[in-house]
Amino acid sequence: MSAISEAAKTAEVIEEHHEHHEQSFWRTYIFSTDHKVIGIQYGFCGLAFLFFGFCLIATMRWSMAYEGQPVPFVGPLIEALLGNSVAPGGVMSAELYNVFGAMHGTIMVFMGIVPAAFAAFGNYVVPLQIGAVDMAFPRLNMASFWSFFLGCVIMTVSFFIPGGAAQAGWTSYSPLASVIPTDGQTYWLIGMIMLITSSLLGAVNFIVTIINLRAPGMTWLRLPFFVWAQFVTAFLLLLAFPPLEAAGIMQLMDRVIETSFFLPTGLVVGGQDVDVSGGGSPLLWQHLFWFLAHPEVYVLVLPGMGIVAEIIANNTRKPIWGYKYLVGSVVVLGFLAFIVWAHHMYMTGMGTVISAFFQTTTLIISIPSIIILTCLFISLWGGSIRFNTPMLFALAFLPMFGIGGLTGLPLGFNFSDVALHDSYYVIAHFHYVVAPGTIFAIFAGVYYWFPKMTGRIMNEFLGRVHFWGSLIFMNLIFMPMFAQGMAGMSRRMSDGGATYSLANPDNADITVGALGDTIMGLNVSISAAAWAMLIAQLPFIFNLFWSVKHGEKVKSDNPWQATTLEWETPTPPPHGNFTKEIKVYRDPYEYSVPGAKEDFTPQAQPAK
Amino acid sequence: MEIPYTVKPRPDTGLYNAKLGIWLFLASEVMLFGALFSSYVLLRVGAEPGTWSMGLMDIYVGAGNTMVLIASSMFVVLAWAQLKQGNLAGYKKWKWATIACAVLFLMVKWSYEWPSKFAHYDVWLNDAKVLHEKFEKGYHETASHIEPGGAAHDNTDAHDGDVEKYIEGIYTTRFFKESSVTSEDEFKKAWENGTLALSGHINSYEEAQIDFSITRWKADFGVSRADATKVLAKFSEDKADKLLQDGGELYEKTDYDTAKLAEYELGQAGFTVALSVAGYETIKKHPWMWGTKRVNEDIGGKPRVKSLVFGLDETQHHQEITLDVGDIKRLSAYEPKHSTFFGIYYTITGLHALHVFGGILIMLYNMLPVGLALWHKDREQYTNRIETFGLFWHFVDLVWIFLFPILYIL
Numbered sequence A: 001m002s003a004i005s006e007a008a009k010t011a012e013v014i015e016e017h018h019e020h021h022e023q024s025f026w027r028t029y030i031f032s033t034d035h036k037v038i039g040i041q042y043g044f045c046g047l048a049f050l051f052f053g054f055c056l057i058a059t060m061r062w063s064m065a066y067e068g069q070p071v072p073f074v075g076p077l078i079e080a081l082l083g084n085s086v087a088p089g090g091v092m093s094a095e096l097y098n099v100f101g102a103m104h105g106t107i108m109v110f111m112g113i114v115p116a117a118f119a120a121f122g123n124y125v126v127p128l129q130i131g132a133v134d135m136a137f138p139r140l141n142m143a144s145f146w147s148f149f150l151g152c153v154i155m156t157v158s159f160f161i162p163g164g165a166a167q168a169g170w171t172s173y174s175p176l177a178s179v180i181p182t183d184g185q186t187y188w189l190i191g192m193i194m195l196i197t198s199s200l201l202g203a204v205n206f207i208v209t210i211i212n213l214r215a216p217g218m219t220w221l222r223l224p225f226f227v228w229a230q231f232v233t234a235f236l237l238l239l240a241f242p243p244l245e246a247a248g249i250m251q252l253m254d255r256v257i258e259t260s261f262f263l264p265t266g267l268v269v270g271g272q273d274v275d276v277s278g279g280g281s282p283l284l285w286q287h288l289f290w291f292l293a294h295p296e297v298y299v300l301v302l303p304g305m306g307i308v309a310e311i312i313a314n315n316t317r318k319p320i321w322g323y324k325y326l327v328g329s330v331v332v333l334g335f336l337a338f339i340v341w342a343h344h345m346y347m348t349g350m351g352t353v354i355s356a357f358f359q360t361t362t363l364i365i366s367i368p369s370i371i372i373l374t375c376l377f378i379s380l381w382g383g384s385i386r387f388n389t390p391m392l393f394a395l396a397f398l399p400m401f402g403i404g405g406l407t408g409l410p411l412g413f414n415f416s417d418v419a420l421h422d423s424y425y426v427i428a429h430f431h432y433v434v435a436p437g438t439i440f441a442i443f444a445g446v447y448y449w450f451p452k453m454t455g456r457i458m459n460e461f462l463g464r465v466h467f468w469g470s471l472i473f474m475n476l477i478f479m480p481m482f483a484q485g486m487a488g489m490s491r492r493m494s495d496g497g498a499t500y501s502l503a504n505p506d507n508a509d510i511t512v513g514a515l516g517d518t519i520m521g522l523n524v525s526i527s528a529a530a531w532a533m534l535i536a537q538l539p540f541i542f543n544l545f546w547s548v549k550h551g552e553k554v555k556s557d558n559p560w561q562a563t564t565l566e567w568e569t570p571t572p573p574p575h576g577n578f579t580k581e582i583k584v585y586r587d588p589y590e591y592s593v594p595g596a597k598e599d600f601t602p603q604a605q606p607a608k
Numbered sequence B: 001m002e003i004p005y006t007v008k009p010r011p012d013t014g015l016y017n018a019k020l021g022i023w024l025f026l027a028s029e030v031m032l033f034g035a036l037f038s039s040y041v042l043l044r045v046g047a048e049p050g051t052w053s054m055g056l057m058d059i060y061v062g063a064g065n066t067m068v069l070i071a072s073s074m075f076v077v078l079a080w081a082q083l084k085q086g087n088l089a090g091y092k093k094w095k096w097a098t099i100a101c102a103v104l105f106l107m108v109k110w111s112y113e114w115p116s117k118f119a120h121y122d123v124w125l126n127d128a129k130v131l132h133e134k135f136e137k138g139y140h141e142t143a144s145h146i147e148p149g150g151a152a153h154d155n156t157d158a159h160d161g162d163v164e165k166y167i168e169g170i171y172t173t174r175f176f177k178e179s180s181v182t183s184e185d186e187f188k189k190a191w192e193n194g195t196l197a198l199s200g201h202i203n204s205y206e207e208a209q210i211d212f213s214i215t216r217w218k219a220d221f222g223v224s225r226a227d228a229t230k231v232l233a234k235f236s237e238d239k240a241d242k243l244l245q246d247g248g249e250l251y252e253k254t255d256y257d258t259a260k261l262a263e264y265e266l267g268q269a270g271f272t273v274a275l276s277v278a279g280y281e282t283i284k285k286h287p288w289m290w291g292t293k294r295v296n297e298d299i300g301g302k303p304r305v306k307s308l309v310f311g312l313d314e315t316q317h318h319q320e321i322t323l324d325v326g327d328i329k330r331l332s333a334y335e336p337k338h339s340t341f342f343g344i345y346y347t348i349t350g351l352h353a354l355h356v357f358g359g360i361l362i363m364l365y366n367m368l369p370v371g372l373a374l375w376h377k378d379r380e381q382y383t384n385r386i387e388t389f390g391l392f393w394h395f396v397d398l399v400w401i402f403l404f405p406i407l408y409i410l
């Protein structure tokens, strides 16, 4: 008899013994307090919104490549849903482009990556990996999810109100965001306040769980790196989000009760004096926003690094190289993340002293990131690598994140940032970090932990198709953007820069600085790659749902032969997770220990 | 399934879960209020001279409320101490005392401090000359009798009925606290450019009476004739058919709300209407939170309010002057949109008050049978709960202790 059915049976027996009351469907799957159910809820919402956000940009890419022409397939749909004024005849208006652009950023960051990478994997995996029965505050956990959900509903509904959703970019800079007459920004702010509340509740819960609910023997330096990454991420959320909440409240007041927190004296909009007191500071918004948003980029990437570290250790069959450096680096990163924010604001005319300070901190913070990446690269050395789908994605993460990180350095110096700021170079840079970076890590994590969640393995062939398609098209999308940005193409332009192109007759006498045909031509190839990328996701979506029922069944509770505690549970883990007493005896990645019977020694295996 | 360390502290960390949780929560609260305090600093540093109304707050009320909160913080500890000794009755006694303090604190804000500001106005005028006339008219008598702004700054010249000097005294107390070279320069500029405001209460005003007529009905608007008639019948039962056919007067000398409602609903049904001001009636009221748009809204070429009778601050018997709305550039009550000072003042104190209010709800919950059930089930856990609440309450108190000096004193 296989180990799995045995364990599952024990689990059932225990279940029957402990849970005399039948939990209703609603309590078990919808309003659940079980960290695993909540994790899956987050994961489902997160992936769905990632897809939705991607569809938004896929539509926008049409406008950039073929401005003024009706969007094929979805154009009529958009016109029917959102009204004839925003998409006349299926053509994307500039306002709609702005709406989609702002919401692409917002959705991807706050409703896609954070829930998927931090909340979903964090909820599902962290308690298992530290040997806990659940999160420390299960009901708070549920409240956190539902607050998130409500925020998502508000954001989604805002597409359909008159004037549409927010248009001022995901950064929502004031005064623009304060004076746009449509209500989208107000919805955005209220939605953000819900999302922030959710993150704060979640962060408290994660930190308490990790500090207080570690199983006996699970000392700090025996924690899997993923747990460390989540721990630091939770602190970033806890401390960086409140200032944005404060800023959100103030911008909301600017919009609703006409205060002037971010509105300067003498503001003129559309040729008219605005009837407000003035005296406010647009820079204040930028400071508060980036005080969150820089740490936020680490929120986006640290969980991904954690996932990748787990998978690399498991598939190289050797301990992570430099575990302690990883831990040290991630902690240092967490601290430094709070003192670099103004590198996003070099263009605001800050003085040289302040600018020098932020340039210095920015370069210092690149050191721990490089250490982490280097450790992960070195970990590959001499491993007998198993190239399964999760490992492929994890491996691709390393160079992709590397490109993203290295191209960030020119943005950290103000002299080069002056030229690159707000151009497609920036878009390419941070997308390399989050798209082939974090998103690949998320994919890797889904393929890796799917067997624990469902008892089945996702189809390997489809996984490979998904991987190669994603890798190729990702690069075809973002690599050319570096060139466009360096040629001077600005972001947030619904015509893809046509106004500033050589092809535009108005620019006939411009010889320097106008965008040449090659650069403009890249718009078409990038867009084509983006649509191909969309198609490359179909095998994944199919695989995800199909494998739940039809995937190959796992042969044991530990199909990857991993060392960490989540694999000590029955599959899928029951309410309460473990069916045996959990004690930790060793470090997280004891692979290929000389003299051991097998090439992995689980953390829970007692010393002889 | 039982989650460990919900009641007993974990030996190596020395904390039970909820206590750790509340500390973390408070850390995020520190960042929240910290961001608002930083905003306060940035706005204040960036404020143009003569816009930061730091001298307007009633320090005595604020100080009283500070005492009330400090007392409540003490009571909350006493309550917990009683509970620790297993004395539920003693706990309840101190807890009620805490709640009483919290309620008193909010009542002072809610029924005294804020409302009195909402009915208090600053009015800026378009023309410096008109402003000087108004000052002269409103303050001449007072300036010849008493000293401005109390004893803080004795402008000996003020006794001679020099209005400018008298106003300077008020200005200096409000925006600079103390007279200095800067304050004198700034006042001079503001006086000459006419950017000073008149402060006081609206005692009465002349409000428009509106004639309302229907010009025509657009048959091609997309609303059927029958439906349009039905809508019109809501406003005029007997004449609906005729009005739809020929147009004509619907209301004579009606009030603004009636007219606007009819304008909106009839507009939706395809009618073009015309509003005009037939006359003004004097209304004796102290309106709250009016803005410029409330008074100078255009109705058929005339403003909604014609003039205000304005009772001036710092005068004997609230000396009244009449302000023509046409002369008014901006009008604002002491509400958030008045200035960045009031914006941040209401934001910080409002958020703090929300915390106090939330605290009251939690305390009440803990005192009700539902909350007390835990006491009967697990005394230690209930006591823990009260302890963590106490930490929260101290924090709320602490925020006020920072907030009071920066908003009321500095």
Ligand code: HEM
Pocket (backbone or CB within 6 Å): A054, A057, A101, A102, A104, A105, A106, A108, A109, A113, A168, A169, A170, A171, A300, A427, A431, A434, A435, A439, A477, A490, A491, A492, A493, A494, A530, A533
């Ligand atoms: C492969 C999928 C993706 C593609 C093709 C894509 C493409 C783009 C493009 C072309 C823009 C620039 C739009 C403009 O400036 O007009 C953009 C903006 C942005 N994207 Fe993505 N993106 C993808 C995934 C992501 C992900 C995963 C994130 C997660 C953080 C993200 C976050 C953002 C943000 C924050 C902006 C800035 C929005 C703004 O200007 O306010 N994107 N994306």
Ligand SMILES: [Cu+2]
Pocket (backbone or CB within 6 Å): A293, A294, A297, A340, A341, A343, A344
């Ligand atoms: Cu940054």
